Amino acid sequence: MMENMLFGRYVPAESLLHRMDPRSKLLIIFFFVCIIFIANNGITYAFIAIYTFIMLTMSRIPARFLYKGLKPVIWLVIFTFLLQLFFTQQGTLLYRLGPVKIYEEGLKQGLFISLRFLFLILMTSLLTLTTTPIEITDGLESLLNPLKKVRFPVHEMALMMSIALRFIPTLMEETDKIMKAQMARGVEFSSGPLKERIKAVVPLLIPLFVSAFKRAEELAVAMEARGYRGGEGRTKYRQLSWKTADSLQLLVLIALTVLLMLFRS
Amino acid sequence: MDISLSHVEYRYQAKTPFERIAIQDVSIDIPSGTYMALIGHTGSGKSTVLQHLNALLQPTKGIVKIGDREIKSRQKNKSLKPVRQKVGIVFQFPEHQLFEETVEKDIIFGPMNFGVSEEEARKRARLALKHVGLGEEILTKSPFDLSGGQMRRVAIAGVLAMEPEVIVLDEPTAGLDPRGRKEIMDMFYSLHKERGLSTILVTHSMEDAARYADQIVIMQQGMVIKKGTPEEIFSDPIDLMKMGLDVPEVVRFQLMLEEKIGTHLGQIYLSIEELSMAVASLVSGGVRS
Numbered sequence: 184m185m186e187n188m189l190f191g192r193y194v195p196a197e198s199l200l201h202r203m204d205p206r207s208k209l210l211i212i213f214f215f216v217c218i219i220f221i222a223n224n225g226i227t228y229a230f231i232a233i234y235t236f237i238m239l240t241m242s243r244i245p246a247r248f249l250y251k252g253l254k255p256v257i258w259l260v261i262f263t264f265l266l267q268l269f270f271t272q273q274g275t276l277l278y279r280l281g282p283v284k285i286y287e288e289g290l291k292q293g294l295f296i297s298l299r300f301l302f303l304i305l306m307t308s309l310l311t312l313t314t315t316p317i318e319i320t321d322g323l324e325s326l327l328n329p330l331k332k333v334r335f336p337v338h339e340m341a342l343m344m345s346i347a348l349r350f351i352p353t354l355m356e357e358t359d360k361i362m363k364a365q366m367a368r369g370v371e372f373s374s375g376p377l378k379e380r381i382k383a384v385v386p387l388l389i390p391l392f393v394s395a396f397k398r399a400e401e402l403a404v405a406m407e408a409r410g411y412r413g414g415e416g417r418t419k420y421r422q423l424s425w426k427t428a429d430s431l432q433l434l435v436l437i438a439l440t441v442l443l444m445l446f447r448s
Numbered sequence: 449m450d451i452s453l454s455h456v457e458y459r460y461q462a463k464t465p466f467e468r469i470a471i472q473d474v475s476i477d478i479p480s481g482t483y484m485a486l487i488g489h490t491g492s493g494k495s496t497v498l499q500h501l502n503a504l505l506q507p508t509k510g511i512v513k514i515g516d517r518e519i520k521s522r523q524k525n526k527s528l529k530p531v532r533q534k535v536g537i538v539f540q541f542p543e544h545q546l547f548e549e550t551v552e553k554d555i556i557f558g559p560m561n562f563g564v565s566e567e568e569a570r571k572r573a574r575l576a577l578k579h580v581g582l583g584e585e586i587l588t589k590s591p592f593d594l595s596g597g598q599m600r601r602v603a604i605a606g607v608l609a610m611e612p613e614v615i616v617l618d619e620p621t622a623g624l625d626p627r628g629r630k631e632i633m634d635m636f637y638s639l640h641k642e643r644g645l646s647t648i649l650v651t652h653s654m655e656d657a658a659r660y661a662d663q664i665v666i667m668q669q670g671m672v673i674k675k676g677t678p679e680e681i682f683s684d685p686i687d688l689m690k691m692g693l694d695v696p697e698v699v700r701f702q703l704m705l706e707e708k709i710g711t712h713l714g715q716i717y718l719s720i721e722e723l724s725m726a727v728a729s730l731v732s733g734g735v736r737s
Protein backbone atom coordinates (compact mmCIF):
# COMPACT_ATOMS: atom_id res chain seq x y z
CA MET A 184 0.00 0.00 0.00
CA MET A 185 2.84 2.33 0.83
CA GLU A 186 4.77 0.85 -2.01
CA ASN A 187 4.30 3.58 -4.54
CA MET A 188 5.96 6.31 -2.53
CA LEU A 189 9.03 6.62 -4.70
CA PHE A 190 9.79 10.29 -4.70
CA GLY A 191 12.94 11.04 -2.80
CA ARG A 192 14.06 7.49 -2.16
CA TYR A 193 17.58 6.23 -2.47
CA VAL A 194 18.22 4.00 -5.48
CA PRO A 195 21.45 2.04 -5.24
CA ALA A 196 23.56 2.01 -8.38
CA GLU A 197 27.19 2.22 -9.47
CA SER A 198 27.78 5.73 -10.66
CA LEU A 199 30.07 8.66 -10.20
CA LEU A 200 27.32 10.57 -8.45
CA HIS A 201 26.71 7.73 -6.01
CA ARG A 202 30.37 7.64 -5.09
CA MET A 203 30.73 11.37 -4.56
CA ASP A 204 31.18 12.92 -1.15
CA PRO A 205 27.78 13.90 0.28
CA ARG A 206 29.24 17.28 1.24
CA SER A 207 30.05 18.17 -2.34
CA LYS A 208 26.63 17.00 -3.45
CA LEU A 209 24.94 19.12 -0.82
CA LEU A 210 27.03 22.13 -1.80
CA ILE A 211 26.28 21.58 -5.48
CA ILE A 212 22.56 21.40 -4.88
CA PHE A 213 22.68 24.48 -2.68
CA PHE A 214 24.57 26.49 -5.31
CA PHE A 215 22.43 25.14 -8.10
CA VAL A 216 19.28 26.33 -6.36
CA CYS A 217 20.87 29.80 -6.16
CA ILE A 218 22.30 30.12 -9.65
CA ILE A 219 19.21 28.85 -11.41
CA PHE A 220 17.74 32.25 -10.69
CA ILE A 221 20.46 33.87 -12.76
CA ALA A 222 19.07 32.30 -15.91
CA ASN A 223 16.63 34.58 -17.65
CA ASN A 224 16.72 33.85 -21.36
CA GLY A 225 16.67 31.00 -23.84
CA ILE A 226 20.39 30.41 -23.96
CA THR A 227 20.93 30.43 -20.18
CA TYR A 228 18.03 28.04 -19.70
CA ALA A 229 19.59 25.81 -22.36
CA PHE A 230 22.80 25.73 -20.30
CA ILE A 231 20.89 24.72 -17.19
CA ALA A 232 19.00 22.08 -19.16
CA ILE A 233 22.20 20.60 -20.55
CA TYR A 234 23.79 20.58 -17.11
CA THR A 235 20.77 18.88 -15.54
CA PHE A 236 20.63 16.36 -18.35
CA ILE A 237 24.32 15.47 -17.97
CA MET A 238 23.91 15.04 -14.21
CA LEU A 239 20.87 12.82 -14.69
CA THR A 240 22.69 10.65 -17.19
CA MET A 241 25.69 10.35 -14.90
CA SER A 242 23.52 9.11 -12.05
CA ARG A 243 22.58 5.99 -14.05
CA ILE A 244 19.10 6.09 -12.58
CA PRO A 245 16.71 4.49 -15.10
CA ALA A 246 14.66 7.14 -16.94
CA ARG A 247 11.48 5.12 -16.42
CA PHE A 248 11.99 5.46 -12.71
CA LEU A 249 12.71 9.18 -12.82
CA TYR A 250 9.53 9.59 -14.79
CA LYS A 251 7.56 7.62 -12.22
CA GLY A 252 9.00 9.65 -9.40
CA LEU A 253 8.16 12.86 -11.22
CA LYS A 254 4.59 11.95 -12.08
CA PRO A 255 3.03 13.32 -8.89
CA VAL A 256 4.73 16.72 -9.28
CA ILE A 257 4.40 17.08 -13.04
CA TRP A 258 0.86 18.41 -12.58
CA LEU A 259 2.18 21.12 -10.34
CA VAL A 260 4.63 22.10 -13.05
CA ILE A 261 1.90 22.19 -15.68
CA PHE A 262 -0.32 24.17 -13.35
CA THR A 263 2.43 26.77 -12.80
CA PHE A 264 2.86 27.02 -16.55
CA LEU A 265 -0.84 27.59 -17.19
CA LEU A 266 -1.08 30.13 -14.39
CA GLN A 267 1.69 32.23 -15.88
CA LEU A 268 0.37 31.73 -19.39
CA PHE A 269 -3.08 33.09 -18.69
CA PHE A 270 -2.40 35.75 -16.13
CA THR A 271 0.62 37.59 -17.46
CA GLN A 272 -0.57 40.38 -19.68
CA GLN A 273 2.54 41.96 -21.13
CA GLY A 274 4.24 41.97 -24.49
CA THR A 275 2.54 41.37 -27.80
CA LEU A 276 -0.74 39.56 -28.00
CA LEU A 277 -0.17 36.16 -29.57
CA TYR A 278 -3.58 34.60 -29.53
CA ARG A 279 -7.07 35.33 -28.35
CA LEU A 280 -10.20 33.29 -28.04
CA GLY A 281 -13.08 35.10 -26.39
CA PRO A 282 -11.88 36.25 -22.97
CA VAL A 283 -8.71 34.15 -23.14
CA LYS A 284 -5.70 36.17 -24.20
CA ILE A 285 -2.23 34.84 -24.46
CA TYR A 286 0.66 37.29 -24.50
CA GLU A 287 4.23 36.68 -25.58
CA GLU A 288 5.56 37.54 -22.15
CA GLY A 289 3.10 35.13 -20.55
CA LEU A 290 4.28 32.27 -22.73
CA LYS A 291 7.90 33.11 -21.97
CA GLN A 292 7.41 33.48 -18.23
CA GLY A 293 5.28 30.36 -18.07
CA LEU A 294 7.89 28.32 -19.85
CA PHE A 295 10.79 29.67 -17.83
CA ILE A 296 9.20 29.37 -14.44
CA SER A 297 7.85 25.87 -14.99
CA LEU A 298 11.21 24.78 -16.41
CA ARG A 299 13.01 26.25 -13.41
CA PHE A 300 10.63 24.36 -11.18
CA LEU A 301 11.23 21.15 -13.11
CA PHE A 302 15.02 21.47 -12.96
CA LEU A 303 14.91 22.20 -9.24
CA ILE A 304 12.84 19.10 -8.61
CA LEU A 305 15.07 16.95 -10.79
CA MET A 306 18.28 18.12 -9.18
CA THR A 307 17.07 17.87 -5.60
CA SER A 308 15.63 14.42 -6.16
CA LEU A 309 18.93 13.49 -7.76
CA LEU A 310 20.52 14.19 -4.38
CA THR A 311 18.21 11.86 -2.50
CA LEU A 312 18.24 9.28 -5.29
CA THR A 313 22.03 8.91 -5.23
CA THR A 314 22.79 9.53 -1.56
CA THR A 315 21.68 7.40 1.36
CA PRO A 316 19.90 9.32 4.13
CA ILE A 317 22.76 8.50 6.48
CA GLU A 318 25.27 10.02 4.07
CA ILE A 319 23.17 13.15 3.78
CA THR A 320 23.06 13.53 7.55
CA ASP A 321 26.80 12.92 7.86
CA GLY A 322 27.41 15.48 5.16
CA LEU A 323 25.16 18.04 6.81
CA GLU A 324 26.74 17.47 10.20
CA SER A 325 30.17 17.98 8.76
CA LEU A 326 29.18 21.08 6.79
CA LEU A 327 27.42 22.65 9.77
CA ASN A 328 30.23 21.84 12.18
CA PRO A 329 31.46 25.46 12.39
CA LEU A 330 28.10 26.34 13.93
CA LYS A 331 29.15 24.43 17.06
CA LYS A 332 31.17 27.50 17.97
CA VAL A 333 27.93 29.39 18.49
CA ARG A 334 26.55 26.49 20.57
CA PHE A 335 24.23 25.20 17.89
CA PRO A 336 23.59 21.50 18.73
CA VAL A 337 24.84 20.17 15.40
CA HIS A 338 25.53 16.63 16.59
CA GLU A 339 22.19 16.26 18.36
CA MET A 340 20.31 17.56 15.33
CA ALA A 341 22.19 15.19 13.05
CA LEU A 342 21.53 12.28 15.38
CA MET A 343 17.85 13.11 15.54
CA MET A 344 17.69 13.37 11.79
CA SER A 345 19.48 10.10 11.18
CA ILE A 346 17.28 8.27 13.68
CA ALA A 347 14.17 9.72 12.07
CA LEU A 348 15.39 8.76 8.62
CA ARG A 349 16.41 5.32 9.77
CA PHE A 350 12.93 4.63 11.09
CA ILE A 351 10.89 5.88 8.16
CA PRO A 352 11.02 2.55 6.29
CA THR A 353 10.33 0.66 9.51
CA LEU A 354 7.35 2.83 10.18
CA MET A 355 6.05 2.36 6.65
CA GLU A 356 6.44 -1.38 6.96
CA GLU A 357 4.64 -1.32 10.27
CA THR A 358 1.85 0.82 8.82
CA ASP A 359 1.43 -1.68 6.03
CA LYS A 360 1.27 -4.60 8.43
CA ILE A 361 -1.22 -3.00 10.78
CA MET A 362 -3.37 -1.83 7.89
CA LYS A 363 -3.52 -5.38 6.60
CA ALA A 364 -4.30 -6.79 10.02
CA GLN A 365 -7.17 -4.34 10.47
CA MET A 366 -8.41 -4.91 6.92
CA ALA A 367 -8.61 -8.58 7.78
CA ARG A 368 -10.84 -7.50 10.67
CA GLY A 369 -13.20 -5.71 8.32
CA VAL A 370 -11.81 -2.17 8.22
CA GLU A 371 -11.97 -0.51 4.83
CA PHE A 372 -9.33 2.14 4.32
CA SER A 373 -9.82 2.95 0.69
CA SER A 374 -13.51 2.65 0.08
CA GLY A 375 -16.75 3.48 1.80
CA PRO A 376 -18.08 6.83 3.02
CA LEU A 377 -15.63 9.51 4.12
CA LYS A 378 -16.79 9.42 7.72
CA GLU A 379 -16.07 5.70 7.94
CA ARG A 380 -12.68 6.16 6.39
CA ILE A 381 -11.72 8.82 8.91
CA LYS A 382 -12.84 6.55 11.71
CA ALA A 383 -10.69 3.79 10.20
CA VAL A 384 -7.59 5.80 11.04
CA VAL A 385 -7.93 5.15 14.79
CA PRO A 386 -7.21 1.40 14.69
CA LEU A 387 -4.21 2.23 12.53
CA LEU A 388 -2.73 5.14 14.47
CA ILE A 389 -3.00 3.77 17.98
CA PRO A 390 -1.00 0.60 17.39
CA LEU A 391 1.46 2.64 15.35
CA PHE A 392 2.03 5.10 18.19
CA VAL A 393 2.26 2.34 20.75
CA SER A 394 4.98 0.58 18.81
CA ALA A 395 6.81 3.81 17.98
CA PHE A 396 7.04 4.73 21.65
CA LYS A 397 8.13 1.24 22.57
CA ARG A 398 10.76 1.36 19.89
CA ALA A 399 12.03 4.75 21.00
CA GLU A 400 12.40 3.49 24.55
CA GLU A 401 14.21 0.36 23.44
CA LEU A 402 16.52 2.37 21.26
CA ALA A 403 17.36 4.74 24.09
CA VAL A 404 18.13 1.86 26.43
CA ALA A 405 20.20 0.10 23.78
CA MET A 406 22.20 3.26 23.10
CA GLU A 407 22.89 3.86 26.76
CA ALA A 408 23.81 0.23 27.26
CA ARG A 409 26.41 0.68 24.58
CA GLY A 410 27.80 3.73 26.27
CA TYR A 411 26.38 6.58 24.23
CA ARG A 412 27.05 9.84 26.00
CA GLY A 413 26.50 12.53 23.38
CA GLY A 414 28.71 13.93 20.70
CA GLU A 415 31.70 15.07 22.77
CA GLY A 416 34.89 13.54 21.37
CA ARG A 417 33.02 11.00 19.32
CA THR A 418 34.80 9.52 16.32
CA LYS A 419 33.09 8.48 13.12
CA TYR A 420 32.69 4.99 11.73
CA ARG A 421 31.88 6.28 8.26
CA GLN A 422 34.63 8.66 7.19
CA LEU A 423 33.82 11.20 4.55
CA SER A 424 36.47 11.58 1.90
CA TRP A 425 36.69 14.47 -0.49
CA LYS A 426 38.06 13.30 -3.81
CA THR A 427 39.25 14.97 -6.98
CA ALA A 428 35.92 14.22 -8.61
CA ASP A 429 34.21 16.31 -5.97
CA SER A 430 36.42 19.32 -6.62
CA LEU A 431 35.96 18.87 -10.36
CA GLN A 432 32.20 18.82 -9.99
CA LEU A 433 32.30 22.06 -8.04
CA LEU A 434 34.55 23.59 -10.70
CA VAL A 435 32.06 22.60 -13.39
CA LEU A 436 29.35 24.33 -11.44
CA ILE A 437 31.45 27.47 -11.11
CA ALA A 438 32.06 27.38 -14.85
CA LEU A 439 28.32 27.11 -15.36
CA THR A 440 27.79 30.12 -13.12
CA VAL A 441 30.26 32.14 -15.17
CA LEU A 442 28.53 31.10 -18.39
CA LEU A 443 25.17 32.08 -16.98
CA MET A 444 26.49 35.48 -15.91
CA LEU A 445 27.96 36.08 -19.35
CA PHE A 446 24.92 35.10 -21.35
CA ARG A 447 22.08 36.40 -19.23
CA SER A 448 20.25 39.34 -20.68
CA MET B 449 -15.40 -22.86 1.53
CA ASP B 450 -12.87 -23.97 -1.06
CA ILE B 451 -9.86 -21.84 -1.83
CA SER B 452 -7.49 -22.39 -4.69
CA LEU B 453 -4.46 -20.63 -6.06
CA SER B 454 -3.43 -21.37 -9.61
CA HIS B 455 -0.11 -20.25 -11.02
CA VAL B 456 -0.01 -17.28 -8.71
CA GLU B 457 2.86 -14.85 -8.91
CA TYR B 458 3.32 -11.83 -6.70
CA ARG B 459 5.84 -9.02 -7.09
CA TYR B 460 6.32 -6.49 -4.35
CA GLN B 461 6.68 -2.91 -5.57
CA ALA B 462 6.05 -3.98 -9.14
CA LYS B 463 7.43 -1.74 -11.87
CA THR B 464 9.92 0.07 -9.68
CA PRO B 465 13.66 -0.48 -9.24
CA PHE B 466 12.77 -2.18 -5.95
CA GLU B 467 10.62 -4.79 -7.66
CA ARG B 468 11.07 -8.28 -6.33
CA ILE B 469 9.28 -11.50 -7.01
CA ALA B 470 8.10 -12.94 -3.72
CA ILE B 471 6.25 -15.97 -5.04
CA GLN B 472 5.87 -17.50 -8.47
CA ASP B 473 3.85 -20.23 -10.11
CA VAL B 474 2.25 -21.19 -6.83
CA SER B 475 -0.67 -23.59 -7.20
CA ILE B 476 -2.37 -24.83 -4.07
CA ASP B 477 -5.82 -26.35 -3.51
CA ILE B 478 -7.46 -25.97 -0.14
CA PRO B 479 -10.78 -27.81 -0.17
CA SER B 480 -13.22 -27.03 2.61
CA GLY B 481 -12.27 -28.68 5.89
CA THR B 482 -8.58 -29.15 5.16
CA TYR B 483 -5.85 -28.61 7.71
CA MET B 484 -2.85 -27.51 5.73
CA ALA B 485 0.61 -26.71 6.99
CA LEU B 486 2.84 -24.37 5.02
CA ILE B 487 6.51 -24.82 5.68
CA GLY B 488 9.61 -23.10 4.38
CA HIS B 489 12.66 -21.10 5.29
CA THR B 490 12.38 -17.53 6.31
CA GLY B 491 11.75 -15.39 3.24
CA SER B 492 10.40 -18.27 1.17
CA GLY B 493 7.10 -16.47 0.61
CA LYS B 494 4.75 -18.08 3.13
CA SER B 495 3.28 -14.87 4.48
CA THR B 496 2.87 -13.59 0.93
CA VAL B 497 0.86 -16.68 0.02
CA LEU B 498 -1.31 -16.26 3.12
CA GLN B 499 -2.23 -12.71 2.23
CA HIS B 500 -3.70 -13.93 -1.04
CA LEU B 501 -6.12 -16.16 0.82
CA ASN B 502 -8.36 -13.25 1.76
CA ALA B 503 -7.44 -10.87 -1.01
CA LEU B 504 -5.19 -8.61 1.03
CA LEU B 505 -2.81 -8.99 -1.87
CA GLN B 506 -3.86 -9.26 -5.45
CA PRO B 507 -1.76 -11.61 -7.57
CA THR B 508 0.37 -10.02 -10.29
CA LYS B 509 -0.23 -13.20 -12.31
CA GLY B 510 -2.56 -16.15 -11.95
CA ILE B 511 -5.91 -16.64 -10.30
CA VAL B 512 -7.01 -16.95 -6.69
CA LYS B 513 -10.43 -18.49 -6.11
CA ILE B 514 -12.01 -17.89 -2.73
CA GLY B 515 -15.38 -19.60 -2.59
CA ASP B 516 -17.06 -18.26 -5.69
CA ARG B 517 -15.00 -15.05 -5.84
CA GLU B 518 -12.19 -14.89 -8.35
CA ILE B 519 -9.29 -12.55 -7.74
CA LYS B 520 -7.12 -11.86 -10.74
CA SER B 521 -4.38 -9.42 -11.52
CA ARG B 522 -5.26 -5.96 -12.79
CA GLN B 523 -8.90 -6.02 -11.88
CA LYS B 524 -10.71 -3.67 -9.55
CA ASN B 525 -12.09 -5.51 -6.60
CA LYS B 526 -15.29 -4.21 -5.17
CA SER B 527 -16.33 -4.95 -1.62
CA LEU B 528 -14.03 -7.64 -0.32
CA LYS B 529 -15.69 -7.59 3.09
CA PRO B 530 -17.65 -10.85 2.62
CA VAL B 531 -14.43 -12.59 1.66
CA ARG B 532 -12.57 -11.17 4.62
CA GLN B 533 -15.30 -12.23 7.00
CA LYS B 534 -15.16 -15.81 5.82
CA VAL B 535 -11.38 -16.01 5.90
CA GLY B 536 -9.88 -14.88 9.20
CA ILE B 537 -6.15 -14.26 9.41
CA VAL B 538 -4.08 -14.36 12.54
CA PHE B 539 -0.92 -12.52 11.56
CA GLN B 540 2.59 -12.97 12.88
CA PHE B 541 2.61 -11.14 16.22
CA PRO B 542 -1.10 -10.33 16.12
CA GLU B 543 -0.84 -8.45 19.43
CA HIS B 544 0.36 -5.46 17.40
CA GLN B 545 -3.15 -4.94 16.08
CA LEU B 546 -4.76 -4.27 19.48
CA PHE B 547 -5.95 -0.71 19.91
CA GLU B 548 -9.17 -0.44 21.91
CA GLU B 549 -9.58 0.74 25.50
CA THR B 550 -10.77 -2.62 26.74
CA VAL B 551 -10.24 -6.20 25.75
CA GLU B 552 -13.94 -6.64 25.11
CA LYS B 553 -14.13 -3.69 22.73
CA ASP B 554 -11.16 -5.02 20.85
CA ILE B 555 -12.59 -8.48 20.44
CA ILE B 556 -15.97 -7.24 19.21
CA PHE B 557 -14.32 -4.79 16.80
CA GLY B 558 -14.00 -7.39 14.02
CA PRO B 559 -17.48 -8.93 14.26
CA MET B 560 -19.11 -5.49 14.45
CA ASN B 561 -17.29 -4.36 11.34
CA PHE B 562 -18.95 -7.24 9.58
CA GLY B 563 -22.39 -6.17 10.76
CA VAL B 564 -22.90 -8.42 13.76
CA SER B 565 -25.08 -6.86 16.46
CA GLU B 566 -23.33 -5.65 19.60
CA GLU B 567 -25.18 -8.10 21.79
CA GLU B 568 -24.25 -11.04 19.59
CA ALA B 569 -20.66 -9.80 19.35
CA ARG B 570 -20.36 -9.67 23.16
CA LYS B 571 -21.61 -13.23 23.37
CA ARG B 572 -19.03 -14.28 20.82
CA ALA B 573 -16.32 -12.42 22.71
CA ARG B 574 -16.99 -14.46 25.84
CA LEU B 575 -16.95 -17.70 23.90
CA ALA B 576 -13.77 -16.76 22.04
CA LEU B 577 -12.06 -15.85 25.32
CA LYS B 578 -12.92 -19.26 26.69
CA HIS B 579 -11.42 -20.89 23.61
CA VAL B 580 -8.13 -19.08 24.04
CA GLY B 581 -8.05 -19.95 27.72
CA LEU B 582 -8.64 -16.56 29.32
CA GLY B 583 -11.13 -15.69 32.03
CA GLU B 584 -13.95 -13.18 31.64
CA GLU B 585 -12.49 -10.87 34.27
CA ILE B 586 -10.03 -9.74 31.61
CA LEU B 587 -12.78 -8.24 29.44
CA THR B 588 -12.74 -4.85 31.14
CA LYS B 589 -8.96 -4.50 31.26
CA SER B 590 -6.92 -2.45 28.84
CA PRO B 591 -5.23 -4.72 26.31
CA PHE B 592 -2.00 -2.77 26.87
CA ASP B 593 -1.87 -3.84 30.52
CA LEU B 594 -1.68 -7.53 29.64
CA SER B 595 1.36 -9.76 29.35
CA GLY B 596 2.66 -10.59 25.89
CA GLY B 597 1.12 -14.05 25.93
CA GLN B 598 -2.24 -12.71 27.08
CA MET B 599 -2.17 -10.05 24.39
CA ARG B 600 -1.55 -12.73 21.81
CA ARG B 601 -4.55 -14.69 23.06
CA VAL B 602 -6.79 -11.65 23.02
CA ALA B 603 -5.77 -10.90 19.45
CA ILE B 604 -6.53 -14.47 18.44
CA ALA B 605 -9.90 -14.24 20.19
CA GLY B 606 -10.61 -11.13 18.11
CA VAL B 607 -10.24 -13.20 14.95
CA LEU B 608 -12.17 -16.18 16.31
CA ALA B 609 -15.07 -13.93 17.24
CA MET B 610 -15.54 -13.14 13.55
CA GLU B 611 -16.52 -16.81 13.21
CA PRO B 612 -14.74 -17.35 9.91
CA GLU B 613 -15.12 -20.47 7.81
CA VAL B 614 -11.43 -20.57 7.09
CA ILE B 615 -8.74 -19.61 9.54
CA VAL B 616 -5.26 -18.69 8.44
CA LEU B 617 -2.48 -18.76 11.01
CA ASP B 618 0.92 -17.18 10.47
CA GLU B 619 3.16 -18.69 13.13
CA PRO B 620 0.56 -18.08 15.82
CA THR B 621 2.69 -19.42 18.64
CA ALA B 622 6.03 -17.75 17.88
CA GLY B 623 7.51 -16.54 21.13
CA LEU B 624 5.10 -18.33 23.45
CA ASP B 625 6.17 -20.75 26.17
CA PRO B 626 5.93 -24.49 25.38
CA ARG B 627 2.74 -24.99 27.35
CA GLY B 628 1.07 -21.96 25.81
CA ARG B 629 2.06 -23.18 22.38
CA LYS B 630 0.50 -26.55 22.92
CA GLU B 631 -2.69 -25.05 24.37
CA ILE B 632 -3.13 -22.72 21.41
CA MET B 633 -2.32 -25.35 18.81
CA ASP B 634 -4.67 -27.88 20.44
CA MET B 635 -7.39 -25.24 20.55
CA PHE B 636 -7.10 -24.56 16.82
CA TYR B 637 -7.08 -28.27 16.15
CA SER B 638 -10.26 -28.89 18.10
CA LEU B 639 -11.99 -25.98 16.32
CA HIS B 640 -10.92 -27.57 13.07
CA LYS B 641 -12.32 -30.93 14.13
CA GLU B 642 -15.53 -29.69 15.76
CA ARG B 643 -16.59 -26.98 13.37
CA GLY B 644 -14.94 -28.29 10.22
CA LEU B 645 -12.96 -25.05 10.05
CA SER B 646 -10.46 -25.08 7.19
CA THR B 647 -7.11 -24.24 8.72
CA ILE B 648 -3.95 -23.06 7.06
CA LEU B 649 -0.97 -22.95 9.36
CA VAL B 650 2.43 -21.46 8.69
CA THR B 651 4.93 -22.98 11.04
CA HIS B 652 8.58 -23.70 11.51
CA SER B 653 7.78 -26.66 13.69
CA MET B 654 7.83 -29.97 11.84
CA GLU B 655 6.31 -31.56 14.95
CA ASP B 656 3.22 -29.38 14.65
CA ALA B 657 2.98 -30.00 10.91
CA ALA B 658 3.22 -33.75 11.41
CA ARG B 659 0.80 -33.83 14.33
CA TYR B 660 -2.01 -31.61 13.08
CA ALA B 661 -1.96 -31.24 9.32
CA ASP B 662 -3.46 -33.48 6.72
CA GLN B 663 -1.72 -31.64 3.90
CA ILE B 664 1.78 -30.19 3.91
CA VAL B 665 3.12 -27.70 1.40
CA ILE B 666 6.79 -26.88 1.34
CA MET B 667 8.03 -23.65 -0.17
CA GLN B 668 11.47 -22.57 -1.17
CA GLN B 669 12.48 -19.28 -2.75
CA GLY B 670 8.93 -18.35 -3.61
CA MET B 671 8.00 -21.66 -5.17
CA VAL B 672 6.15 -24.74 -4.00
CA ILE B 673 8.69 -27.53 -4.16
CA LYS B 674 6.78 -30.31 -2.47
CA LYS B 675 3.28 -31.07 -1.34
CA GLY B 676 1.44 -34.08 0.02
CA THR B 677 0.22 -35.76 3.17
CA PRO B 678 2.58 -35.82 6.15
CA GLU B 679 3.25 -39.51 5.48
CA GLU B 680 4.27 -38.74 1.91
CA ILE B 681 6.37 -35.75 2.87
CA PHE B 682 8.25 -37.40 5.70
CA SER B 683 8.66 -40.73 3.93
CA ASP B 684 11.73 -39.25 2.33
CA PRO B 685 13.44 -37.57 5.27
CA ILE B 686 16.84 -37.56 3.59
CA ASP B 687 15.44 -35.40 0.79
CA LEU B 688 14.00 -32.95 3.32
CA MET B 689 17.28 -32.71 5.15
CA LYS B 690 19.03 -32.00 1.86
CA MET B 691 16.71 -29.02 1.45
CA GLY B 692 17.93 -27.83 4.81
CA LEU B 693 14.63 -28.60 6.48
CA ASP B 694 14.14 -30.37 9.74
CA VAL B 695 12.20 -33.58 10.16
CA PRO B 696 10.15 -34.34 13.27
CA GLU B 697 12.10 -35.73 16.21
CA VAL B 698 10.21 -39.02 15.97
CA VAL B 699 11.39 -39.49 12.43
CA ARG B 700 14.95 -38.53 13.34
CA PHE B 701 14.90 -41.01 16.18
CA GLN B 702 13.65 -43.75 13.87
CA LEU B 703 16.35 -42.99 11.31
CA MET B 704 19.12 -43.11 13.89
CA LEU B 705 17.75 -46.26 15.41
CA GLU B 706 17.58 -47.93 12.01
CA GLU B 707 21.13 -46.92 11.33
CA LYS B 708 22.39 -48.23 14.67
CA ILE B 709 20.70 -51.60 14.46
CA GLY B 710 21.11 -51.88 10.72
CA THR B 711 17.53 -52.72 9.90
CA HIS B 712 14.50 -50.92 8.48
CA LEU B 713 11.09 -50.70 10.06
CA GLY B 714 9.43 -50.63 6.65
CA GLN B 715 7.55 -47.36 7.07
CA ILE B 716 7.94 -43.94 8.65
CA TYR B 717 6.04 -43.36 11.89
CA LEU B 718 4.90 -39.85 12.73
CA SER B 719 3.81 -40.27 16.32
CA ILE B 720 5.71 -41.49 19.34
CA GLU B 721 2.94 -43.95 20.11
CA GLU B 722 3.07 -45.69 16.73
CA LEU B 723 6.85 -45.73 16.66
CA SER B 724 7.15 -47.20 20.13
CA MET B 725 4.71 -49.96 19.16
CA ALA B 726 6.76 -50.75 16.09
CA VAL B 727 9.98 -50.80 18.08
CA ALA B 728 8.38 -52.95 20.75
CA SER B 729 7.27 -55.53 18.25
CA LEU B 730 10.71 -55.47 16.69
CA VAL B 731 12.36 -56.07 20.04
CA SER B 732 10.04 -58.86 21.07
CA GLY B 733 10.35 -60.45 17.65
CA GLY B 734 14.13 -60.48 18.04
CA VAL B 735 16.56 -58.30 16.14
CA ARG B 736 17.09 -59.51 12.62
CA SER B 737 19.98 -58.29 10.57
Ligand SMILES: Nc1ncnc2c1ncn2[C@@H]1O[C@H](COP(=O)(O)OP(=O)(O)OP(=O)(O)O)[C@@H](O)[C@H]1O
Nearest residue numbers: 460468469470488489490491492493494495496497
Ligand atom coordinates in the same frame (compact mmCIF):
# COMPACT_ATOMS: atom_id res chain seq x y z
N1 LIG C 1 6.31 -5.44 1.98
C1 LIG C 1 7.30 -5.99 1.27
N2 LIG C 1 7.97 -5.26 0.36
C2 LIG C 1 8.96 -5.82 -0.36
N3 LIG C 1 9.35 -7.08 -0.28
C3 LIG C 1 8.73 -7.88 0.60
C4 LIG C 1 7.66 -7.37 1.43
N4 LIG C 1 7.22 -8.39 2.20
C5 LIG C 1 7.98 -9.45 1.88
N5 LIG C 1 8.88 -9.16 0.92
C6 LIG C 1 9.84 -10.10 0.31
O1 LIG C 1 9.14 -11.20 -0.22
C7 LIG C 1 9.80 -12.41 0.09
C8 LIG C 1 8.85 -13.34 0.80
O2 LIG C 1 8.51 -12.79 2.04
P1 LIG C 1 7.49 -13.46 3.05
O3 LIG C 1 7.23 -12.47 4.13
O4 LIG C 1 6.33 -13.97 2.30
O5 LIG C 1 8.37 -14.66 3.63
P2 LIG C 1 8.01 -15.71 4.77
O6 LIG C 1 8.16 -17.05 4.16
O7 LIG C 1 6.73 -15.37 5.41
O8 LIG C 1 9.21 -15.50 5.81
P3 LIG C 1 9.19 -15.62 7.43
O9 LIG C 1 9.29 -17.05 7.76
O10 LIG C 1 10.42 -14.86 7.81
O11 LIG C 1 7.94 -14.96 7.92
C9 LIG C 1 11.02 -12.04 0.91
O12 LIG C 1 12.13 -12.11 0.06
C10 LIG C 1 10.77 -10.65 1.37
O13 LIG C 1 11.98 -9.93 1.40
Ligand SMILES: [Mg+2]
Nearest residue numbers: 494495540618
Ligand atom coordinates in the same frame (compact mmCIF):
# COMPACT_ATOMS: atom_id res chain seq x y z
MG1 LIG D 1 6.18 -14.65 7.33
